Amino acid sequence: MIESKDLIEETYGITIGSIKPCRGGYIIDTNLGKKHLRQCQCSENRILYVHAAKEHLYNKGFTNIDTYLVALNNKPFIEIDEQNFVITPYYDARECEFSDDADTIKAASALAHMHKLGKGFKYENEAVPSDLGKMPENLGKRYEEILRMRRKAERERGAFDYIYLGCVDKFIELAEESLTLLNGAEYPRLVKKTLNEGVICHHDYSYQNILIKGNTTYIVGFECCCEELRIYDLVNLLRRKMRKCNWDIQKATILLDAYQEIAPLSKDEIAVMTAMLLFPQKFWRVANKYYNSRRSWAQKNFTGMLEEVIAEYDDHVRFMKQFKKLF
Numbered sequence: 001m002i003e004s005k006d007l008i009e010e011t012y013g014i015t016i017g018s019i020k021p022c023r024g025g026y027i028i029d030t031n032l033g034k035k036h037l038r039q040c041q042c043s044e045n046r047i048l049y050v051h052a053a054k055e056h057l058y059n060k061g062f063t064n065i066d067t068y069l070v071a072l073n074n075k076p077f078i079e080i081d082e083q084n085f086v087i088t089p090y091y092d093a094r095e096c097e098f099s100d101d102a103d104t105i106k107a108a109s110a111l112a113h114m115h116k117l118g119k120g121f122k123y124e125n126e127a128v129p130s131d132l133g134k135m136p137e138n139l140g141k142r143y144e145e146i147l148r149m150r151r152k153a154e155r156e157r158g159a160f161d162y163i164y165l166g167c168v169d170k171f172i173e174l175a176e177e178s179l180t181l182l183n184g185a186e187y188p189r190l191v192k193k194t195l196n197e198g199v200i201c202h203h204d205y206s207y208q209n210i211l212i213k214g215n216t217t218y219i220v221g222f223e224c225c226c227e228e229l230r231i232y233d234l235v236n237l238l239r240r241k242m243r244k245c246n247w248d249i250q251k252a253t254i255l256l257d258a259y260q261e262i263a264p265l266s267k268d269e270i271a272v273m274t275a276m277l278l279f280p281q282k283f284w285r286v287a288n289k290y291y292n293s294r295r296s297w298a299q300k301n302f303t304g305m306l307e308e309v310i311a312e313y314d315d316h317v318r319f320m321k322q323f324k325k326l327f
Contacts, residue, residue: 004080008037011071011078012087027090034090035069039083042223045127047084050222051076052123053200060117064110066091066220091218096210099244101251105258107210107237110217111202112262115230118200123227130227131203133191135276136182142284143175149287160290160303167310171280174317181275186268193268194229201228205237231269234259235276243282247312247319253326270327278320283309 005016008028017029025038040047047068054067066088068076077084097103131138150168153161202209202225209221238255245251259265265273286309290302 007080008078008087011073012069013072028087032069034092036066036088036090037085038088040077040086040223042084044077044084045125046129046223047077047086049123049125049127049129050225053118053121053225054222056121057114057117057200062114062117064216064218065114066218066222088220091211091213091220093211093213093216093218096207096212096217098207098240101254103210103212104237104241104251104255106212106215106217107205108234108255108258109262110210110219111205111233111237112259114200114202114219115233116263118198118230120198121200122198128227129225131201131232132195132227132229133188135229135272136179136187139175139179139182139279142279142281142288143172143179145288146172146175146280146284149291152291158299160299160306163303163306163310164287167313170313171283174278174280175284178275178278181271181278184271186271187275190229190266190268190272195227199227199230201226201230202233203228205233206240229269229272230263231265231273231276235273238277239281242316242319243312247315249319249322249326252319252323256326267327274320274324277323280309280316282312 005019008014009016015031019037020027022036025036028035028037042050051068051070054065057065058067069087070076071078077086079085096107098107146168150165150172153164153168202219202222204221204224205219206221209219211218211220238252241251241255242248256265283306286302286305290299290306293302
């Protein structure tokens, strides 16, 4: 990347003192401070959408994000060797630990602020990445895949297949209950409301995209952001936390209270969240990866992952019964 130093300086109108490799890119010392230079696999249209979303948040006051540095040609990226690169602020911070309650509260509060200030964002372009309204169809396809994989397991009868067949029916019941709830009136009503209001959904709210330094929480990695219900992010955060604490309802309450103190949830959102949390997402993911990879060396690993999911089942079911009584 050192050989591209002159090109970067010329494109952005900056002065670079040093370029050092780091995980996921390079740290560059510039006259504007330390920056993070990294390759971005997104298309130009996607980068422009993400840039617009982050600019909306920044202008609304949510400044703890990895805004793109804009080049002299007004583009938020640079092309080097036919690859797109972006430059963002460098945050000397640690990744969020979902096993730590204090970190989880910070992550929930930051997410709530992001969602609150992201309200009203509408991208005036035909190329709007959107998942709004697609959830019943997407989860329905995953349900059909669970059924299809059951038929496959009945034919193949390997070690993984036997374990899968021994538990799949109870996970099918969870999926069916989830889809029944999702097909109620709440979901389309919520989609319509969200579409009218405008929204920014991060869509990849994982530990590596939540950086913490002292009392400051940064949200980065917006490349998957899109038009989707805000509770998509909240449900993913909640799932990740629950898997670190055996689906402890008290831990969920702490997280939800932190979020709702800033951005209260509606009855429709609670109903759709219940449907989303019920769906056996991890069960589907593990089995789907196994049956699509079929590498003999990986069978032991996948078998272990499936056994972990099965071990969570009772805690998950207990949690859902308690969750329904929270509101």
